[in-house]
Amino acid sequence: MANIKSAEKQNRKMIKNRARNRAAMATLRTAVKKARTAVDGKTADAAKLVKEAVSIVDSAVTKGILKRRTASRYVSRLATRTA
Numbered sequence: 001m002a003n004i005k006s007a008e009k010q011n012r013k014m015i016k017n018r019a020r021n022r023a024a025m026a027t028l029r030t031a032v033k034k035a036r037t038a039v040d041g042k043t044a045d046a047a048k049l050v051k052e053a054v055s056i057v058d059s060a061v062t063k064g065i066l067k068r069r070t071a072s073r074y075v076s077r078l079a080t081r082t083a
Contacts, residue, residue: 024065031056032074039081050078 002008035053038046057074060066066074 021065024060024063028053028056028060028066032078035078036081039078046082050082053078 031053035049038049061071
């Protein structure tokens with residue numbers, strides 16, 4: 001338990017940031033999974049879902065939720081599946 005005022009504030013910030021990051025990662029994982037299943041099932045909207053997933057991955061990098069190379073790996077794997 002934090003005793004110093006600044007440490008208490010940092011804990012509050014950490015809780016908020018963690019909630020935001022977890023929500024963003026959940027959205028990202030869902031989008032990537034939908035794109036993957038669409039590509040594997042060869043559905044008509046697979047290209048659109050892949051484009052959305054790549055966009056979400058890129059925005060996660062911009063927000064600092066994912067590292068650049070991790071995002072690149074996700075996008076590369078999706079692109080390999082679509083090819």
